[in-house]
Amino acid sequence: MEKNFVEKMKEQLEKEKKVLEKELQGFAEKNKQAKSDWDTHFPNFHGSSLEEEADEVEEYVNLLPVERALEARLSEINLALERVQQGKYGLCEKCGQAIAAPRLETIPEARTCDKCPN
Ligand SMILES: [Zn+2]
Structure with a gap:
């Protein structure tokens, strides 16, 4: 992997990490x-009616899958940043080949090349 490219991807990963953390903090x-x-x-039920409380619970239930998805992405990004530090960024976990640059530009946290199944 070219050093400049890895640096560029590292910046992108760090930017996405901040965005995800900010979203989660919301x-x-x-x-x-x-x-x-x-x-x-978890809702703390400051709603004044049962209906409002039900809305709060509904919102909580709706947010759980969002939380899980953001969390999963964030942990992939953290792993990718660790690989940058270890000098292994951009290498396929399965076959050890360099992952194509356009794939990394689309999915900076990709662990495998497009020839290996996930
Ligand atoms: Zn591969």
Whole structure:
């Protein structure tokens, strides 16, 4: 992997990491015990009616899959940043070949090349 390219991807990964963390912070709290685990705020029922409380629960239920998806992406990005540090960024986990640059530009956290199944 070309050093300039890896640097560029590292910047992109760090930018995405910040965006994801910001999104998560909007409705979830970082779990202090587990690294890269987030917990969606459970409604604290300050609604004045049962209907409002039901809305809060519904919102919570709707946010859970969002939280999981953001969390999964964030942990992939953290792993990719670790690979940058180890000098292994951009190498396919399965076959060890360099992953094509356009693929990394689309999915900077990609672990495998487009010839290997995920
Ligand atoms: Zn491969």
